[in-house]
Amino acid sequence: xxxxxxxxxxxxxxxxxxxxxxxxxxxxxxxxxxxxxxxxxxxxxxxxxxxxxxxxxxxxxxxxxxxxxxxxxxxxxxxxxxxxxxxxxxxxxxxxxxxxxxxxxxxxxxxxxxxxxxxxxxxxxxxxxxxxxxxxxxxxxxxxxxxxxxxxxxxxxxxxxxxxxxxxxxxxxxxxxxxxxxxxxxxxxxxxxxxxxxxxxxxxxxxxxxxxxxxxxxxxxxxxxxxxxxxxxxxxxxxxxxxxxxxxxxxxxxxxxxxxxxxxxxxxxxxxxxxxxxxxxxxxxxxxxxxxxxxxxxxxxxxxxxxxxxxxxxxxxxxxxxxxxxxxxxxxxxxxx
Amino acid sequence: xxxxxxxxxxxxxxxxxxxxxxxxxxxxxxxxxxxxxxxxxxxxxxxxxxxxxxxxxxxxxxxxxxxxxxxxxxxxxxxxxxxxxxxxxxxxxxxxxxxxxxxxxxxxxxxxxxxxxxxxxxxxxxxxxxxxxxxxxxxxxxxxxxxxxxxxxxxxxxxxxxxxxxxxxxxxxxxxxxxxxxxxxxxxxxxxxxxxxxxxxxxxxxxxxxxxxxxxxxxxxxxxxxxxxxxxxxxxxxxxxxxxxxxxxxxxxxx
Ligand SMILES: Nc1ncnc2c1ncn2[C@@H]1O[C@H](COP(=O)(O)OP(=O)(O)O)[C@@H](O)[C@H]1O
Ligand SMILES: [Mg+2]
Numbered sequence: 001x002x003x004x005x006x007x008x009x010x011x012x013x014x015x016x017x018x019x020x021x022x023x024x025x026x027x028x029x030x031x032x033x034x035x036x037x038x039x040x041x042x043x044x045x046x047x048x049x050x051x052x053x054x055x056x057x058x059x060x061x062x063x064x065x066x067x068x069x070x071x072x073x074x075x076x077x078x079x080x081x082x083x084x085x086x087x088x089x090x091x092x093x094x095x096x097x098x099x100x101x102x103x104x105x106x107x108x109x110x111x112x113x114x115x116x117x118x119x120x121x122x123x124x125x126x127x128x129x130x131x132x133x134x135x136x137x138x139x140x141x142x143x144x145x146x147x148x149x150x151x152x153x154x155x156x157x158x159x160x161x162x163x164x165x166x167x168x169x170x171x172x173x174x175x176x177x178x179x180x181x182x183x184x185x186x187x188x189x190x191x192x193x194x195x196x197x198x199x200x201x202x203x204x205x206x207x208x209x210x211x212x213x214x215x216x217x218x219x220x221x222x223x224x225x226x227x228x229x230x231x232x233x234x235x236x237x238x239x240x241x242x243x244x245x246x247x248x249x250x251x252x253x254x255x256x257x258x259x260x261x262x263x264x265x266x267x268x269x270x271x272x273x274x275x276x277x278x279x280x281x282x283x284x285x286x287x288x289x290x291x292x293x294x295x296x297x298x299x300x301x302x303x304x305x306x307x308x309x310x311x312x313x314x315x316x317x318x319x320x321x322x323x324x325x326x327x328x329x330x331x332x333x334x335x336x337x
Numbered sequence: 338x339x340x341x342x343x344x345x346x347x348x349x350x351x352x353x354x355x356x357x358x359x360x361x362x363x364x365x366x367x368x369x370x371x372x373x374x375x376x377x378x379x380x381x382x383x384x385x386x387x388x389x390x391x392x393x394x395x396x397x398x399x400x401x402x403x404x405x406x407x408x409x410x411x412x413x414x415x416x417x418x419x420x421x422x423x424x425x426x427x428x429x430x431x432x433x434x435x436x437x438x439x440x441x442x443x444x445x446x447x448x449x450x451x452x453x454x455x456x457x458x459x460x461x462x463x464x465x466x467x468x469x470x471x472x473x474x475x476x477x478x479x480x481x482x483x484x485x486x487x488x489x490x491x492x493x494x495x496x497x498x499x500x501x502x503x504x505x506x507x508x509x510x511x512x513x514x515x516x517x518x519x520x521x522x523x524x525x526x527x528x529x530x531x532x533x534x535x536x537x538x539x540x541x542x543x544x545x546x547x548x549x550x551x552x553x554x555x556x557x558x559x560x561x562x563x564x565x566x567x568x569x570x571x572x573x574x575x576x577x578x579x580x581x582x583x584x585x586x587x588x589x590x591x592x
Contacts, residue, residue, distance in 0.1 A: 201463055204440045208430060214392070215428040219442035220416035220506055 037328065041278065042188055049180045057289075058180055062248055064288040065183040066092070066241035071265040071272070071280030072190055073234030079275035080198050081230040082210030084137060087125070087144035088261035091238020092245065093151055093254075095121040099243035100167040100252030110173055110247045117243035122236030126228055129235070133227045148257035155254055166253025170246050183244050187281065190237055195277050197233075206230060259302070264291070267305045270312050273319025282321055341404055343368040343541050344420070344510060349388055349398030351381075351565075358384040359565045362398070366510070371532070371542045373552045373573070376562030377585070382545045383425055385562070386512050390422045391415045402510075417447045419509035423499035423516060425545075429487035435476065436483045438498055439467035442505035451507045467505070474501045475531055493524040500531070511535065512543040517551050525551050553577070561585070 049058050070088040077083040099117035102108045108116075132143045155161050162168075173179035197203055205226055208216040213223050238261075246252040264287060265280065272283025287305070294301050312319070342365035351359040358381045366372045376382050387393035389400050391412040399408045402420055416422075430438050442448060443463045472478040474497045482490075487498065496516050503511045516532075517525050525548075532555050536542060546552040552559070553573040561568040561576060563585040569576060576582055 201440050201444050204430070204433070204437065205444055207432075208441045211432070212428050212430055214412075214424070215430070215502065216441055217392070217412040218390070218416055218422055218424070218428075219502060220413050220421075220445040220447045221441065222411070222413045 045184055045188060046181075049184070058176075059248075060289055060292050062180060062183055062244075063292075064284050065187045066245055067261075067264055067268060067288050068187045068281045068284040069190060069237045069241040070261060071268040071284050072187075072194060072277060073237040074265040075269045075274055075277055075280045076194055076198070077230055077234045078269070080203065080206045080210065081227060082136075083133075083227065083231065084141040085144045085231075085234060086141045086262040086266075087129070087147065087235065088238060088263075088265050089148035089257045089259060090144060090151070090262075091121070091125055091235045092242035092261045093148050093256040094125050094235075095239025095242030096246040096252050096256040097161060097167070097242075098124075098239070100170045100246045101161070103170045103247070104167055110171060113171075114240065114243045114247070118236050118240040121239030121243070122232050125235035125239065126232040129231055130228065133224055133231070145262060148262070152254040152257040162253070164254065166251055166255075167246075168251050170250045170252060172250050173247060179248065183241075186240060186244075191277060191281060194233075198277070260291075263302065263305055264288070267309050269319075270309055271317075271319060273321035273323065273325075276319070276321040276325060279319050279321035283319075286320075342366055342401075343403055344389075344543070345399075345401040345404075346385075346389060347399045347401070349385065349400070350396050351384055351388055351393065352396055353384075357565055359388065359395075362562070362565070362567050364560050364567065364570060366541060366543055368541055369536065369539060370557040371536055371544060371555050373556035373559035374543065374545045374562060375547070375549055375552065375559055375576075378547065380562040381565040382547075382562055383514055384565075386422055386514050386543075386545060389415075390420060390512065413445075416506060417445070419447065419506065420512070421503035421506050421508040421510065422512040423496075423503060423514055425514040425518070427492075427495040427499055429490075429495055429498050431486070431488040433487060434484050435487055435490060435494070435498060436464060436467040436471055438487055439463070439470055439501055439505045442502050443467060445506060447506050470501050470504050471497075474498075474504065475527065492519050493521075493528075496520065496528070497531075500535075504535075508540060510541045510543065512545070514545050515547055516544070517546055517548050529555060 048061055052058060052061070070091070073091070074085060074088070077085045095117045098121045099110075099113040102113040102116060103110070128147065129144065132140055135143060156164055173182070198206065205216065205221060208219075208221075209223050209226050209230075216223055216226075242256060245256070264284075268283030268287050269280040270283070271279075271286060272281065273279030287308070291301050291304065294304055297304075317323075344366040346365070347363050349359055349362045350357075362381075362385060364372075364374075374382055374385070384393060388395040388398075391407075391410050391414070394409060399406060401407065402415075402418055405418075407415055407418065407420070429435075430441070433440075440463050443466060468476075468478065468483050471483045476483045476494065476497065482494065487495070490498070496519075500511065500513070500516065516528065520528070529551065532542065532544070536555075544552055544556060556573055558571065559573050559576050560570040561579075561582050568581055568585060569579050571579075
């Protein structure tokens with residue numbers, strides 16, 4: 001009769017790979033360890049429109065991707081630069097109206113309006129937010145929330161840019177597959193691009209601006225410059241989403257300034273796990289479809305976001321991806337003694 | 338070469354609400370020297386550094402660096418000229434390993450322009466340069482210390498990290514706010530040779546201290562502040578003898 005003694009061994013694979021540098025990644029297990037989660041994510045998102053044949057749900061995936069861009073921007077600004085931005089609606093609105101104007105009055109195709117609206121829209125949003133950059137925490141959040149409200153009211157009151165009717169006749173994409181895959185690819189590029197950025201040396205400067213701005217200034221680096229760069233990145237992501245949205249609906253209107261665009265990214269980030277960048281993406285893929293299912297309840301959906309947020313905050317959850325990444329890195333196994 | 342002072346402070350005054358932190362303070366620092374500023378707690382030493390380096394707006398007065406007026410410039414622009422400072426309350430990036438703390442200064446425009454301390458600042462080798470700088474400033478290279486999280490480092494190393502951040506910028510001047518305070522005698526004794534080496538490397542040092550004995554060993558000239566006013570200035574030995582200084586300061590302090 002053999003009594004078998006076992007003990008639990010905990011390995012932190014992540015730390016091993018991270019600290020031993022790139023040269024440590026030599027065996028195929030270690031390569032797989034790093035590559036598999038990325039491949040699952042990329043292939044999963046790319047396959048989604050193929051496994052969901054319903055036109056309605058394919059459209060929902062496009063909307064998810066727009067929210068994913070906003071949530072990525074939110075997470076980047078909040079957790080890597082220390083700016084809490086509620087500017088989602090502002091970015092969507094500026095990018096959306098810009099693309100709609102370029103499309104209807106200059107007759108430009110989406111292949112031009114979207115890049116222009118992204119780059120120029122990002123610059124416009126950053127310029128308008130420049131005076132608020134010294135503001136911290138809640139004050140920056142409040143101002144970014146006011147802009148879309150003000151812009152919507154101006155368009156409504158002055159009856160410019162189509163007033164309450166909006167701008168109709170925006171060009172559509174040349175095919176349904178271009179429409180679907182363009183935004184999916186943009187989300188993947190943005191996610192991996194941002195992750196690369198925050199892990200480069202410049203990422204440490206951004207984090208320094210968040211945690212220790214006096215030391216950054218004493219190092220001869222302008223914090224205003226780096227905050228503007230960060231705000232530009234986040235607003236360009238939002239403007240990209242907005243420009244895509246008006247081509248998707250072939251219409252731009254003041255609903256582009258809807259509160260959902262500002263609020264849902266926070267909920268998605270809290271649920272998915274802030275500071276991971278991939279978390280907000282996962283959060284958007286969970287929240288937006290649920291929100292679509294609740295469409296019948298109209299604006300009551302805000303109550304739903306609020307309840308989910310409250311639940312996650314009250315129960316002190318760290319967010320799905322923070323948990324998942326920790327569990328993945330600290331993998332446990334039983335070993336015989 | 339310009340033979341005037343490298344740093345000239347003229348009639349600087351600063352009040353916080355009703356508190357007059359500095360009144361008409363003037364002094365000059367010459368290239369290559371170690372200039373000490375002493376004074377009891379609350380005499381305005383930190384405020385003086387903050388005014389010179391742009392972290393606090395002064396009410397009146399001027400600051401010149403190599404004859405150029407730098408009054409009221411933004412802190413990062415002053416640091417960009419090579420006028421660097423340490424913080425009395427240390428400000429490391431606590432969540433990063435010690436050597437990663439130097440990535441930010443090595444990433445600055447000045448470090449990239451000048452190559453940083455002993456030719457750092459280039460993309461890719463900032464980690465190595467960071468460790469080189471830490472070694473210069475007394476982190477044992479082959480130990481784990483440079484790789485430890487800043488949050489786990491003892492005060493002595495954090496003070497060195499403050500100096501290392503200045504060095505990463507290839508500074509002309511380092512203004513040190515109480516690098517000796519909070520350190521044991523042995524730790525101070527190990528930092529003093531470092532300070533002397535920096536001086537031999539041609540860096541001008543302004544050292545603000547609360548503890549006199551250690552400062553008087555390294556300083557070429559010292560200035561005494563009391564209640565925000567300059568009492569006197571001179572060689573350490575002269576200042577020690579000054580009646581007013583003894584009254585205002587030394588009487589209350591073991592020297
Ligand atoms: N930010 C501030 N706000 C208000 N009062 C300040 C501020 N900084 C310094 N003081 C006051 O200015 C005086 C000088 O302080 P400080 O420069 O820190 O002195 P020291 O560094 O010589 O100990 C003190 O009375 C202090 O209370
Ligand atoms: Mg002080």
